[in-house]
Amino acid sequence: MPKRIESHEEAISGIENVRQYAEMAKKSAKVMYGSFLKHIKSLSVGGGNYLEVGAGTGILAAMIAEDDPDVHITAVEISSDMVTVAREYIEERKLGGRIRFVTLDATDEELMEELGEFDLVYSILAMHHWKDPEKVIGNLLKVVGAGGVLFIHDLRRVWWLYYLPFRGSGFIDSIRAAYMPDEIKSIFQRLGINRYEIKRRFPYFMQSIIVRK
Numbered sequence: 001m002p003k004r005i006e007s008h009e010e011a012i013s014g015i016e017n018v019r020q021y022a023e024m025a026k027k028s029a030k031v032m033y034g035s036f037l038k039h040i041k042s043l044s045v046g047g048g049n050y051l052e053v054g055a056g057t058g059i060l061a062a063m064i065a066e067d068d069p070d071v072h073i074t075a076v077e078i079s080s081d082m083v084t085v086a087r088e089y090i091e092e093r094k095l096g097g098r099i100r101f102v103t104l105d106a107t108d109e110e111l112m113e114e115l116g117e118f119d120l121v122y123s124i125l126a127m128h129h130w131k132d133p134e135k136v137i138g139n140l141l142k143v144v145g146a147g148g149v150l151f152i153h154d155l156r157r158v159w160w161l162y163y164l165p166f167r168g169s170g171f172i173d174s175i176r177a178a179y180m181p182d183e184i185k186s187i188f189q190r191l192g193i194n195r196y197e198i199k200r201r202f203p204y205f206m207q208s209i210i211v212r213k
């Protein structure tokens with residue numbers, strides 16, 4: 001298995017960089033975020049309170065809220081610039097009443113617990129950025145309410161992308177920083193959790209972790 005290479009770009013910062021990222025993300029909204037929405041709907045959580053972790057530009061949160069009027073979303077993000085841009089987008093979509101963005105580092109146990117309990121806690125394309133995934137996952141599990149679901153969807157460190165001779169490509173760097181199922185299993189073992197699923201997803205450099213409480 002190729003060795004994991006940490007990606008130090010934990011947060012995209014600088015309002016102009018964030019705006020550029022948001023424009024790029026909007027272009028892939030239908031295809032990419034559409035597939036994330038499908039995965040989330042397949043969990044059959046229905047309406048309720050959702051928590052999105054590493055919520056970026058707010059595009060997915062908006063899609064989810066527009067899809068189901070009974071969903072309320074708290075979206076947490078470590079980058080305050082990202083939160084500024086996301087809030088503008090949420091206002092533009094007139095979803096301010098159902099989506100709130102909070103600047104917060106998901107490793108912060110106290111602040112995470114203050115958010116309350118949720119029917120669904122989900123995170124997309126963020127886990128490979130977490131400096132301490134065990135801490136973050138532990139925090140996320142604590143805020144999933146009884147009968148609720150934790151869903152983490154992220155890249156997988158596949159060798160056929162890992163070894164492509166690209167340097168400084170955000171996507172390939174992220175692949176190199178992503179986790180393999182055995183590493184995820186070790187994290188869950190250390191957390192004392194043994195009921196969860198790791199599913200490989202199309203396109204096969206993606207995977208999901210699902211925990212039902």
Ligand SMILES: C[S@@+](CC[C@H](N)C(=O)[O-])C[C@H]1O[C@@H](n2cnc3c(N)ncnc32)[C@H](O)[C@@H]1O
Nearest residue numbers: 011054055056077078079105106124125126129
């Ligand atoms: C690759 S982006 C994905 C954003 C969004 N989920 C999407 O799919 O467009 C990862 C996001 O996670 C955020 N992030 C990284 N570490 C975090 C942490 N510890 N707590 C909260 N957000 C974090 C980054 O700032 C970044 O916006």
